[in-house]
Amino acid sequence: MNEPSDRVSDDELHALVDGQLDAGRVPSVLAWLQANPDDAARVVQWQAQRLQLRQIARAMDVGDSPQALAGVVLRAAGAVRRRQTWQQAVAAVLLVAVGVTGGWFWGQRESSPASPAMAASPSFVREAVLAHAVFVPEKRHPVEVAASDEAHLVQWLSRRLGSPLKVPSLADHGYRLLGGRLLPGDGAPRAQFMYENEQGVRVTLFVAVFGPGQAPAQTSFRSMRDGARESFYWVEDRFGYALSAESSSADIQALARHVYAQLAR
Amino acid sequence: MGVEQTLGHIPALRRYARLLTGDATRADDLVQDTLERACVKWSLWKPGSALCSWLLTLMHNLYVNQQRDWRHDDGHAELDDAPEPTHEPLSQAGERMELMQALAALPPPMREVLLLVTVEEYTYAEAAKILDVPVGTVMSRLHRARERLRELMIDPAQATRTAPLQLVKR
Numbered sequence: 001m002n003e004p005s006d007r008v009s010d011d012e013l014h015a016l017v018d019g020q021l022d023a024g025r026v027p028s029v030l031a032w033l034q035a036n037p038d039d040a041a042r043v044v045q046w047q048a049q050r051l052q053l054r055q056i057a058r059a060m061d062v063g064d065s066p067q068a069l070a071g072v073v074l075r076a077a078g079a080v081r082r083r084q085t086w087q088q089a090v091a092a093v094l095l096v097a098v099g100v101t102g103g104w105f106w107g108q109r110e111s112s113p114a115s116p117a118m119a120a121s122p123s124f125v126r127e128a129v130l131a132h133a134v135f136v137p138e139k140r141h142p143v144e145v146a147a148s149d150e151a152h153l154v155q156w157l158s159r160r161l162g163s164p165l166k167v168p169s170l171a172d173h174g175y176r177l178l179g180g181r182l183l184p185g186d187g188a189p190r191a192q193f194m195y196e197n198e199q200g201v202r203v204t205l206f207v208a209v210f211g212p213g214q215a216p217a218q219t220s221f222r223s224m225r226d227g228a229r230e231s232f233y234w235v236e237d238r239f240g241y242a243l244s245a246e247s248s249s250a251d252i253q254a255l256a257r258h259v260y261a262q263l264a265r
Numbered sequence: 266m267g268v269e270q271t272l273g274h275i276p277a278l279r280r281y282a283r284l285l286t287g288d289a290t291r292a293d294d295l296v297q298d299t300l301e302r303a304c305v306k307w308s309l310w311k312p313g314s315a316l317c318s319w320l321l322t323l324m325h326n327l328y329v330n331q332q333r334d335w336r337h338d339d340g341h342a343e344l345d346d347a348p349e350p351t352h353e354p355l356s357q358a359g360e361r362m363e364l365m366q367a368l369a370a371l372p373p374p375m376r377e378v379l380l381l382v383t384v385e386e387y388t389y390a391e392a393a394k395i396l397d398v399p400v401g402t403v404m405s406r407l408h409r410a411r412e413r414l415r416e417l418m419i420d421p422a423q424a425t426r427t428a429p430l431q432l433v434k435r
Contacts, residue, residue: 014407014411018382045418053380053384060284062279070275072297072300073269076307077267
């Protein structure tokens with residue numbers, strides 16, 4: 001006969017199943033189950049449900065996330081940035097005006113002398129960094145349109161961005177084009193091209209086409225490092241480019257030079 | 266970091282939403298609504314608190330509103346759609362489908378509690394907070410969910426019997 005104080009509640013049985021029972025109560029609950037086979041049977045079945053559900057959840061293949069989902073956040077992040085200035089939002093980002101610190105930059109335009117005041121990169125660079133972070137780890141769908149269909153890829157993205165695009169080749173540096181995708185930008189669509197080398201290291205080139213009068217003023221070559229990731233970016237005419245990779249500055253710089261040279265032609 | 270922090274939670278949200286709605290399209294719609302809500306309400310999130318449970322709270326509210334909009338059956342008999350077949354290997358599909366069907370046959374409030382507690386491993390108190398109900402309610406829903414699943418797994422035909430078939434019975 002069980003004393004009323006020994007009575008184990010259903011709540012405690014659930015807590016046992018879910019690992020949420022106070023350790024001090026475990027012996028009493030187990031003793032109760034030994035004495036009450038019906039409850040023991042229920043608990044065993046609940047436990048089986050729990051394990052099976054967890055197994056289903058683990059094994060469930062929901063596929064890669066539709067870009068529309070990340071797009072919701074990326075768009076909003078852009079809006080927030082416009083309100084707050086993004087230096088505040090991303091305090092840890094180290095900005096380097098390469099024209100000043102690296103001792104090199106090309107194509108400096110008379111219209112926009114490099115100055116410390118311009119340390120804040122344009123919003124498209126921020127978009128580029130986020131898009132890089134989101135899509136580079138994608139295993140199954142890193143790109144929307146594969147490089148095997150390069151002509152279509154270029155035509156499609158050119159049409160969507162409203163200006164003919166060029167896709168530079170990075171083959172000289174051991175990177176092959178994987179393909180590209182269309183992304184939401186700050187009021188306009190953007191293009192991202194992704195490259196990969198033999199070791200599986202990926203590099204992205206983000207392209208923004210600005211409307212008349214909307215291009216950021218600065219045009220000199222700059223870089224922005226965010227942890228292991230670095231983006232080199234520049235603005236030329238109505239085009240903004242950002243080349244991002246997890247690599248040494250020297251490597252990315254060399255790649256960026258290469259891209260710049262091809263696009264400038 | 267701002268609202269971008271939610272990006273890392275998208276896969277988990279999608280998985281949860283898929284189990285919750287039993288439907289891939291509805292799940293992603295729900296996730297999208299949740300992210301939009303999160304962007305709008307971002308200033309209300311307290312940095313340092315668990316972002317995922319905050320997102321699940323938003324998702325719960327949206328989900329409840331959807332239920333309210335879509336059906337007016339005061340929650341006792343959930344005429345949910347059967348889950349869409351997933352792209353799983355056939356060998357494992359059978360047993361899973363059975364449990365998925367049973368899960369889909371649960372009234373949404375029970376399903377939510379069950380998923381939060383078992384799959385997402387929230388404590389009862391955390392689940393109560395996400396759902397904005399007392400812990401006692403979480404416990405009673407959990408109990409009913411598990412007992413109902415038990416019945417459904419013993420007699421899987423029940424799961425389909427609670428579905429629209431009932432409507433055509435004479």
